[in-house]
Amino acid sequence: MNRSVGAAVVVVDWVSAALVGAADGGGRLDESRSCGGGRWGEISSDWFGGGWRTRSELIVSGEAPEEPVVSKSSGLLFEKRLIERHILDYGKCPVTGETLTMEDLVPIKTGKVVKPRPVQAASIPGMLGMFQNEWDALVLSAFASEQQLHTTRQELSHCLYQHDSACRVIARLKKELDEARTMLAHLERQAPMPASTIVTSNSSALSNGKRAAEDELGPDGKKIRPGISASIITELTDCNASLSQLRKKRQIPPTLAPLDAVERYTQLNSYPLHKTNKAGILSIDIHQSKDLIATGGVDTNAVVFNRSSGEILSTLSGHSKKVSSVKFVADAELVVTGSADKTVRVWQGSENGNYDCKHVLRDHTAEVQAVTVHATNNYFVTASLDNSWCFYDISSCLCLTQVEDSSASEGYTSAAFHPDGLILGTGTSGAVVKIWDVKSQANVARFDGHVGAVTAISFSENGYFLATAAQDGVKLWDLRKLRNFRTFSPYDENTPTQSVEFDHSGSYLAIGGSDIRVYQVASVKADWNCIKTFPDLSGTGKINSVRFGTDAKYIAVGSMDRNLRLFGLPGEDGAIELGS
Numbered sequence: 061m062n063r064s065v066g067a068a069v070v071v072v073d074w075v076s077a078a079l080v081g082a083a084d085g086g087g088r089l090d091e092s093r094s095c096g097g098g099r100w101g102e103i104s105s106d107w108f109g110g111g112w113r114t115r116s117e118l119i120v121s122g123e124a125p126e127e128p129v130v131s132k133s134s135g136l137l138f139e140k141r142l143i144e145r146h147i148l149d150y151g152k153c154p155v156t157g158e159t160l161t162m163e164d165l166v167p168i169k170t171g172k173v174v175k176p177r178p179v180q181a182a183s184i185p186g187m188l189g190m191f192q193n194e195w196d197a198l199v200l201s202a203f204a205s206e207q208q209l210h211t212t213r214q215e216l217s218h219c220l221y222q223h224d225s226a227c228r229v230i231a232r233l234k235k236e237l238d239e240a241r242t243m244l245a246h247l248e249r250q251a252p253m254p255a256s257t258i259v260t261s262n263s264s265a266l267s268n269g270k271r272a273a274e275d276e277l278g279p280d281g282k283k284i285r286p287g288i289s290a291s292i293i294t295e296l297t298d299c300n301a302s303l304s305q306l307r308k309k310r311q312i313p314p315t316l317a318p319l320d321a322v323e324r325y326t327q328l329n330s331y332p333l334h335k336t337n338k339a340g341i342l343s344i345d346i347h348q349s350k351d352l353i354a355t356g357g358v359d360t361n362a363v364v365f366n367r368s369s370g371e372i373l374s375t376l377s378g379h380s381k382k383v384s385s386v387k388f389v390a391d392a393e394l395v396v397t398g399s400a401d402k403t404v405r406v407w408q409g410s411e412n413g414n415y416d417c418k419h420v421l422r423d424h425t426a427e428v429q430a431v432t433v434h435a436t437n438n439y440f441v442t443a444s445l446d447n448s449w450c451f452y453d454i455s456s457c458l459c460l461t462q463v464e465d466s467s468a469s470e471g472y473t474s475a476a477f478h479p480d481g482l483i484l485g486t487g488t489s490g491a492v493v494k495i496w497d498v499k500s501q502a503n504v505a506r507f508d509g510h511v512g513a514v515t516a517i518s519f520s521e522n523g524y525f526l527a528t529a530a531q532d533g534v535k536l537w538d539l540r541k542l543r544n545f546r547t548f549s550p551y552d553e554n555t556p557t558q559s560v561e562f563d564h565s566g567s568y569l570a571i572g573g574s575d576i577r578v579y580q581v582a583s584v585k586a587d588w589n590c591i592k593t594f595p596d597l598s599g600t601g602k603i604n605s606v607r608f609g610t611d612a613k614y615i616a617v618g619s620m621d622r623n624l625r626l627f628g629l630p631g632e633d634g635a636i637e638l639g640s
């Protein structure tokens with residue numbers, strides 16, 4: 061009898077532990093175990109049916125079982141009446157959800173042993189004490205939760221901190237990588253490799269399939285450029301100071317071809333330098349001291365021609381589209397070509413007269429229309445239809461800065477350095493002439509008034525005249541006053557003027573359109589007389605380039621045919637006469 065009562069008490073304790081909220085500690089179990097006397101029924105009704113029943117009620121009934129049964133499968137204790145109805149309705153255990161049948165229920169026999177009422181529950185002070193204990197337990201548990209929350213918060217902030225520092229490390233590494241790639245590109249261009257294709261494939265391997273310094277973008281989405289350093293700016297400033305000093309004492313050289321000689325010029329020679337199937341010479345440059353002429357053709361080639369011998373010295377093949385601009389860098393025996401294939405090529409002359417491609421520069425994203433070399437012979441600028449111009453160091457062929465004009469959408473169609481080298485003039489496809497301060501790369505002046513793309517631009521050696529050519533002819537600008545003081549419109553409105561150039565002394569101005577005209581340079585106020593008109597002998601009606609030879613002793617002309625034509629006085633200056 062006693063044994064079975066003990067078992068029942070244990071079952072009740074266990075059930076309470078299982079069914080009562082886990083948050084309430086062992087305190088209640090101790091209390092129920094401590095019930096030394098009194099009847100079971102009394103305990104159960106007081107215990108389970110009392111005011112604090114919420115914390116110790118059975119799940120199914122909320123009442124202390126009058127006829128307790130236990131489930132064989134789950135071991136849970138139920139009121140017999142309620143569980144039977146539940147099984148009839150659902151056939152499942154209400155707690156675990158498992159199938160439950162009447163056969164699974166085992167009735168529990170309880171003895172009529174009288175259990176004493178717990179001491180605490182017998183009086184109001186006792187009950188207050190119990191409430192106090194409950195309250196303390198609750199506060200403790202709230203405190204524990206609070207602590208746990210605090211720990212979790214700390215862990216979270218630690219994780220966030222780690223994430224943040226990881227991001228910083230990644231950013232730093234990316235920056236280092238960019239620097240390394242820029243350096244690599246620099247070295248790559250300095251490396252004495254004649255065949256640039258090898259350099260390209262090698263660098264591809266090194267930079268993980270990306271060509272270094274070509275695909276690398278800075279945070280603003282632009283390519284990373286080292287910029288024009290302070291020492292370069294000093295060099296440019298010194299160059300300007302000395303040249304502009306000389307310009308003040310400048311005198312017209314006595315060897316300059318006199319006006320009456322120029323008036324008598326005729327065509328001396330016509331050299332078929334380029335291919336017939338894609339005829340046309342777009343650009344000419346003259347190497348004064350070596351008497352070489354370079355031509356850039358529609359046939360994708362540039363040709364270096366020895367005027368003394370009348371022979372081709374070298375044919376520079378490599379561009380995939382027409383060569384729109386060609387320039388000698390006299391000191392370094394280099395030729396720089398700009399092409400519609402978006403690239404700029406630098407060619408190195410050698411002892412045997414051949415020019416080999418040393419670098420292929422791919423900084424532009426559209427046709428390169430102009431190349432101009434700085435007076436120091438250490439830098440050059442390229443201008444492109446992509447609306448940017450690039451400033452290059454010649455020894456490394458590294459683009460030091462790329463200047464994009466965000467205020468405009470048209471591209472550059474021409475560019476020229478001022479003879480002192482601190483000012484750059486550019487012409488756009490939108491008929492605008494822009495003047496740039498090279499040191500700050502700021503657009504310092506802008507000339508409007510032309511119609512159509514500005515095809516050519518030339519600064520006079522006097523330092524303050526600028527001539528620009530476009531669809532509507534040639535305009536002359538005074539750089540001291542920043543204004544247009546004369547306009548020549550020698551051709552009809554459908555014939556663009558393609559070329560304009562001052563001779564080196566600043567005494568003559570040549571214009572090319574449907575023919576070639578030479579003007580005598582005068583002052584802002586005095587008239588500029590057209591002293592000679594040469595007919596277009598190519599039959600194409602399109603003169604692309606006109607250049608004065610040394611001392612204006614001859615004029616080189618490129619047209620829309622394959623021939624380089626030289627005009628001058630027969631028998632003078634060692635030029636070979638055509639025919640007789």
Ligand SMILES: *[C@@H]1O[C@H](CO)[C@@H](O)[C@H](O)[C@H]1NC(C)=O
Nearest residue numbers: 300301302304305480482483
């Ligand atoms: C070039 O040098 C001259 C003489 O020192 C100076 O007057 C002129 O302002 C300089 N040009 C520029 C663009 O700084």
Ligand SMILES: *[C@@H]1O[C@H](CO)[C@@H](O)[C@H](O)[C@H]1NC(C)=O
Nearest residue numbers: 350366367368369370373413
């Ligand atoms: C150009 O030809 C002349 C005459 O044949 C020759 O003396 C000179 O060396 C040549 N120039 C070059 C750069 O080859």
Ligand SMILES: CC(=O)N[C@H]1CO[C@H](CO)[C@@H](O)[C@@H]1O
Nearest residue numbers: 258259261262263264265266
């Ligand atoms: C990785 C790679 O392509 N390396 C080549 C770089 O160029 C040299 C010179 O031609 C080759 O010998 C390497 O194999």
